[in-house]
Amino acid sequence: MDFERARFNMIEQQIRPWDVFDPEVLEALASVKRELFVPEALRAQAFTDTELPIGKGQRMLEPKLEAKILQALAIKPGDKVLEVGAGSGGMAALLAHRAEWVRAVEIDPELAALAQRALQSAGVDNVTVEQGDGLAGWPAGVPYDAILLSGGVQELPDVLFDQLAAGGRLFAFVGRAPVMQATLYTKTAEGRIRKSVVFDTLVPELRQSAHSGFSF
Structure with a gap:
């Protein structure tokens, strides 16, 4: 198969x-x-417009959703990034294309x-994979x-906003079936959180253990 043509x-x-027209995002997807x-x-299906199973009951998001996430987060050189739900590592690789480093936390050890x-x-x-529950927060870094958050949640934990830098961005899929809101949260210099719904969709929920909740 000609992977470059498929890409x-x-x-x-x-x-x-x-x-999705951001040249930096398009470069990451091409690279x-x-x-x-x-x-x-399933490598022949890697570029199809569908979720793909990656094992342990988890699925990789379709390419267009990954692209929309990257465009909304607007990762810049020097950014330090936390991904909750590493899956197979593909989204972490896209984030790392621009970031200084990425810490990808996955609850399932396999x-x-x-x-x-x-x-x-x-x-x-420039990606460090950690095994644990990222929804409980990850103090290192x-x-x-x-x-x-590379999967759906019904509410957002307070601790993740506490760990976000001033001017930082948090992207999450919030809600439950049949519709979730793909939402960008931005933390102001004063510590306030601004919310912007980017689009509606439905994605697999993140696996999680007990954690604190935060919702708007």
Whole structure:
């Protein structure tokens, strides 16, 4: 299979029609080898407009959702990023394309190991994969310039806003089936949180243990 042609077609036929035009985002999607972050048997489907199973009952988001997340978070050089729900590591690799470093926290130890192997295979050396419950907060590396929850939650934990830097952005899918709101939260210099709904969708929920809640 010609992965480079498939990657180009993904960007032109899926990403741009969804109003993703940020050149930095398009560069990340063109550079990160998405096929390395899906099971080998599914690599021919890596660029299709659908979620893909990655094991342990979890699924990788479709490319257009990953692109919309990147565009909303607007990662800049020097940013320190926390991802909650590493999955197979593909989203962490996209975040790391611009960030100084990414800390990707995955609650399932087998998926955490899978993400670590995939990132190494892809040559991504500025992502640290941690095994644990990122929804409970992750003090190492605070404050974060950007935080991403790579799955759905019914409410947001207070601690994640506490760990966000002034001017920082947090992106999350909030709600429950049949519709979740893909939402960007921005922390002002005064510590207030501004909320902007980017689009409506439905994604798999994050696995989690007990944690504090925060909702607007």
